[in-house]
Amino acid sequence: MTTAPESPRLALKAPPLSRLHEWVVTVDHKKLGLMYITSGLLFFIIGGLEATMMRWQLAWSDMGVVMPDEFNRLFTMHGTTMVFLVGMPILLGSANYLVPLMIGTRDLAFPRLNAFGFWLFLFGGLLLYFSYFGGQGLYGMGSAPDVGWFAYAPLTERTFSRGHSTDYWILGLLVSGFGSIATGINLVATILCMRCKGMSLMKMPIFVWIMLIDAILVVIAMPPLAASQVMLLFDRSLGAHFFDVQGGGSAVLWQNLFWFFGHPEVYILILPAFAFVSEIIPVFCRKVLFGYPLMVAATVAIGFISLGVWVHHMFAVGLSPAVNTAFMASTMLIAVPTGIKMFNWVATMYGGKIRLHTPMLFSLGFLVQFLFGGLTGIMLAVVPFDWQVSDSYFVVGHFHYVLFGGLVFTIFAAIYYWFPKVSGKMLSERIGKWHFWTLFIGFNLTFAPMHVSGMLGMPRRIYTYHADRGWEIWNLISSIGVLFQIIGVLFFAWNLLRSLKKGKPAGDDPWDAWTLEWSTPSPPPAWNFDVDPEVRSRRPLWDKKHPEDPDWKYE
Amino acid sequence: MDQQHQSEQHPVELPCPCAGPLIAAFGVTFMFAGIVTTWSVAIVGLSFALAGAVHWWREVLPDPREYEPVIDTHPDAIEARIGQVGRLMAQPTHRARIPLEIHPYSAGVVGGIIGGVAMAVVALIGSLASHGSLWYAVNVLAGTILPSIGDMDQTALSAFHGGALAVGLGIHIVMSLFIGLVYGVIMPLVPRWPLFWAAIIMPAIWCGLTLASLSVINPALEMHIEWGWFIGAQVAFGLACGAWIVKSEKISTMQNWSYLERLGMDSPGVPGMQAEDES
Numbered sequence: 001m002t003t004a005p006e007s008p009r010l011a012l013k014a015p016p017l018s019r020l021h022e023w024v025v026t027v028d029h030k031k032l033g034l035m036y037i038t039s040g041l042l043f044f045i046i047g048g049l050e051a052t053m054m055r056w057q058l059a060w061s062d063m064g065v066v067m068p069d070e071f072n073r074l075f076t077m078h079g080t081t082m083v084f085l086v087g088m089p090i091l092l093g094s095a096n097y098l099v100p101l102m103i104g105t106r107d108l109a110f111p112r113l114n115a116f117g118f119w120l121f122l123f124g125g126l127l128l129y130f131s132y133f134g135g136q137g138l139y140g141m142g143s144a145p146d147v148g149w150f151a152y153a154p155l156t157e158r159t160f161s162r163g164h165s166t167d168y169w170i171l172g173l174l175v176s177g178f179g180s181i182a183t184g185i186n187l188v189a190t191i192l193c194m195r196c197k198g199m200s201l202m203k204m205p206i207f208v209w210i211m212l213i214d215a216i217l218v219v220i221a222m223p224p225l226a227a228s229q230v231m232l233l234f235d236r237s238l239g240a241h242f243f244d245v246q247g248g249g250s251a252v253l254w255q256n257l258f259w260f261f262g263h264p265e266v267y268i269l270i271l272p273a274f275a276f277v278s279e280i281i282p283v284f285c286r287k288v289l290f291g292y293p294l295m296v297a298a299t300v301a302i303g304f305i306s307l308g309v310w311v312h313h314m315f316a317v318g319l320s321p322a323v324n325t326a327f328m329a330s331t332m333l334i335a336v337p338t339g340i341k342m343f344n345w346v347a348t349m350y351g352g353k354i355r356l357h358t359p360m361l362f363s364l365g366f367l368v369q370f371l372f373g374g375l376t377g378i379m380l381a382v383v384p385f386d387w388q389v390s391d392s393y394f395v396v397g398h399f400h401y402v403l404f405g406g407l408v409f410t411i412f413a414a415i416y417y418w419f420p421k422v423s424g425k426m427l428s429e430r431i432g433k434w435h436f437w438t439l440f441i442g443f444n445l446t447f448a449p450m451h452v453s454g455m456l457g458m459p460r461r462i463y464t465y466h467a468d469r470g471w472e473i474w475n476l477i478s479s480i481g482v483l484f485q486i487i488g489v490l491f492f493a494w495n496l497l498r499s500l501k502k503g504k505p506a507g508d509d510p511w512d513a514w515t516l517e518w519s520t521p522s523p524p525p526a527w528n529f530d531v532d533p534e535v536r537s538r539r540p541l542w543d544k545k546h547p548e549d550p551d552w553k554y555e
Numbered sequence: 556m557d558q559q560h561q562s563e564q565h566p567v568e569l570p571c572p573c574a575g576p577l578i579a580a581f582g583v584t585f586m587f588a589g590i591v592t593t594w595s596v597a598i599v600g601l602s603f604a605l606a607g608a609v610h611w612w613r614e615v616l617p618d619p620r621e622y623e624p625v626i627d628t629h630p631d632a633i634e635a636r637i638g639q640v641g642r643l644m645a646q647p648t649h650r651a652r653i654p655l656e657i658h659p660y661s662a663g664v665v666g667g668i669i670g671g672v673a674m675a676v677v678a679l680i681g682s683l684a685s686h687g688s689l690w691y692a693v694n695v696l697a698g699t700i701l702p703s704i705g706d707m708d709q710t711a712l713s714a715f716h717g718g719a720l721a722v723g724l725g726i727h728i729v730m731s732l733f734i735g736l737v738y739g740v741i742m743p744l745v746p747r748w749p750l751f752w753a754a755i756i757m758p759a760i761w762c763g764l765t766l767a768s769l770s771v772i773n774p775a776l777e778m779h780i781e782w783g784w785f786i787g788a789q790v791a792f793g794l795a796c797g798a799w800i801v802k803s804e805k806i807s808t809m810q811n812w813s814y815l816e817r818l819g820m821d822s823p824g825v826p827g828m829q830a831e832d833e834s
Contacts, residue, residue: 025572111570112611119580127584134592164591171587178583237590286640290652350744351653455771508631525628527567544633549642554650 027111028526029096032118034422036093039122040086044408046129047081048489050074052482055446059479061467071463072146076169077129079149083265084173085125087403090411091272092121092183095211098418099187101517101524102205104196104533109189117182124176131168145169148461150262151232153243153254158236167236170229177222177229184218187211196516197534202296203555205515205538206289209296210275213303214268220307221264228257252317259310267306269403271299273370273410274341277363280417281345283513284360285352288551291344292538298337298344305334315383316390324383331381338374342367357511358432362413365440369405373398376451391461394454400447412439412492419496420510424522425503428495435491442484449474449481514539568621573614579607652810657743660736662803667735670796671727677791681784688713692784693723698776700726705775712779731792738796743805753797758789 014022023031054074057065066074096114100107108114131144145165147156156166191212195204204212232254234240241247243254282289289295311319311327345367354360376398380386389395412435419427453474458465465471509518516533517524518541537543537551582603589597614620643651682692686709694712697719698704704712704719738753745752762785769777809817 025574027570112573112576116576116580119577123584167591175584175587521628521630527624545636547635548637
């Protein structure tokens with residue numbers, strides 16, 4: 001045991017190099033959470049720039065902004081970045097920061113493993129982007145990966161993908177995937193074993209419940225991806241033939257292995273969005289979350305069913321009707337628990353005293369857009385419809401409504417909601433509303449027309465198109481939408497930097513919220529709680545603020 | 556004071572900062588990078604990974620190294636705000652969930668039937684006025700699932716088709732019942748002026764969605780729809796169905812009932828049973 005006089009106040013006074021050192025050797029869950037989120041936001045800018053280049057190229061017919069090969073790299077790196085280097089770190093970072101505070105403990109179960117997980121993620125991401133410099137290999141071929149974010153075989157075999165670009169894709173994701181698995185295990189152990197006194201499973205905040213299921217999904221879904229990537233590495237480096245059809249392998253095997261990871265991954269990404277809004281909506285409606293037990297059950301059901309729907313990504317492959325029908329049914333089944341959640345959020349709002357602050361606006365944006373994305377998802381679950389629009393811009397529009405309209409909007413909601421706790425400063429409401437409306441308009445301008453261009457037959461991943469297809473107006477609208485989105489993100493960056501410097505002091509509990517993190521100082525100290533907390537209900541702060549009407553009487 | 560006392564009893568211990576994980580992760584990444592660069596990179600990576608791992612293990616074995624922070628930051632005290640929030644109580648042990656009263660489902664079903672009749676009357680009048688035929692509207696409705704209807708000209712659409720009549724009637728009955736039920740569920744939830752919602756807002760949403768999407772979903776059908784009469788028929792449905800539901804008597808929800816009561820069990824001595832006889 002050593003004594004180290006460490007506190008946030010002292011840390012602020014330390015010279016820059018000492019502060020940097022303090023951050024790189026930290027095992028504090030809050031610092032690691034912030035490092036995850038900051039890295040994710042930086043990768044978000046990179047992925048966004050890649051998307052901007054693609055939209056510029058597609059704004060009108062026969063454009064020549066980028067060449068076909070570069071376009072292939074752009075959509076591969078954009079997809080890979082947004083899924084693995086933006087969505088994953090931000091969700092793991094949020095869980096890192098908030099779960100220990102919400103369950104009343106001082107850190108995750110394995111703090112050093114937590115640091116190891118973060119550094120693996122970051123170095124894996126950097127290794128992937130190093131491909132822009134090292135991907136040419138000895139052949140002078142290629143640069144960054146250009147095989148799409150799901151890297152279908154046999155395109156990834158050495159014959160078709162020379163150089164090392166695909167190897168960098170494999171290795172970068174393999175390394176960062178190990179980090180995700182480590183953090184997943186850590187979260188499960190922490191939530192199951194380190195809750196404060198009185199916090200039974202059914203008294204956990206809904207955020208923690210959802211993160212528990214999410215972490216379990218990470219632990220189940222990531223290893224098959226790692227295994228398939230090792231197999232692909234063997235194919236490429238050691239002459240194995242797992243996915244080489246001419247050598248007796250199976251390209252469909254890759255699709256099965258990848259999507260066995262890939263579809264749970266969609267839920268791994270969207271469940272935290274559910275977690276954010278399930279915390280934010282009740283606070284900004286001044287009501288208890290409607291149907292907590294059913295929300296928990298729906299989360300568990302989503303986690304379970306999401307492991308059995310992967311073949312809906314493969315309807316166009318030519319599998320048997322029986323297989324297609326079974327997976328069509330399971331895909332439709334998952335709409336039931338998801339629908340329960342939607343109804344419960346609406347029921348929470350119903351009759352509430354709604355405060356339209358920025359976190360709530362983003363949550364409402366999520367509800368509308370995720371509903372739209374969910375409904376087009378149901379359409380795509382119907383096999384004949386899927387055959388018609390498979391690999392078209394309809395699919396691109398659909399999954400951006402889910403992952404951007406769903407996940408990214410709730411990430412912004414969460415940042416506006418928890419930033420005061422993290423920094424001790426309020427974000428500007430005025431700039432926040434400008435951010436919301438420009439992003440909301442820009443998002444819908446960009447992605448709604450993609451459904452039309454997809455229905456008109458525009459395939460995804462084409463680098464240009466001729467003028468006679470009737471796609472130009474829809475693509476132009478999509479590209480104009482990107483300008484609005486850029487303005488929105490600039491508003492956000494300005495708000496963040498300005499508020500960090502001269503934002504209004506937040507106090508410990510600026511939103512009059514109810515979970516344990518709001519009982520700590522803002523920002524929380526390294527030790528989180530002076531005294532180990534004890535809870536009697538799901539809203540411990542409500543109980544303290546309203547002793548005449550505590551929740552535990554009714555739960 | 557009480558908090559201070561407790562923290563003295565249970566000293567706060569936190570894990571010491573540790574560079575091991577960073578070094579080990581750096582090494583692991585370099586080991587993998589060696590596969591696509593050169594073996595010497597992998598060797599360097601292996602060295603770093605081992606050094607990081609040893610550093611890490613020395614931190615946690617035999618006992619994890621921890622430190623006691625100086626607790627110099629305390630949270631604000633949480634003040635009780637007794638009486639500041641109004642409460643809607645159904646029973647002393649139960650917080651009420653609104654709405655407390657709803658329309659019975661049967662009101663929605665009957666409302667759907669009445670609305671369906673009103674809608675059919677307007678559609679038939681429109682059909683006669685625009686095309687001099689009672690069958691035009693039902694043929695166009697059948698076109699939602701019969702592709703052959705979309706290829707018909709105006710004359711053929713004005714003629715009688717037995718199959719189209721059966722399909723059109725089927726669609727109309729099912730949709731009327733279903734939408735009536737939806738009205739029955741939603742109308743107790745709208746904030747005020749339920750009839751305005753039923754007759755104007757909901758038909759406007761439905762017509763807007765149809766107008767926006769039909770050109771993509773079924774362009775052939777879109778050419779044959781008389782939009783003025785279509786909107787009139789939707790409003791007629793909303794008005795008739797909504798008026799019936801609003802007129803129906805509301806019933807209280809079962810939220811105060813015990814599970815046994817909800818199951819319809821009525822037996823003396825069952826705990827939680829409403830004692831109606833005693834009152």
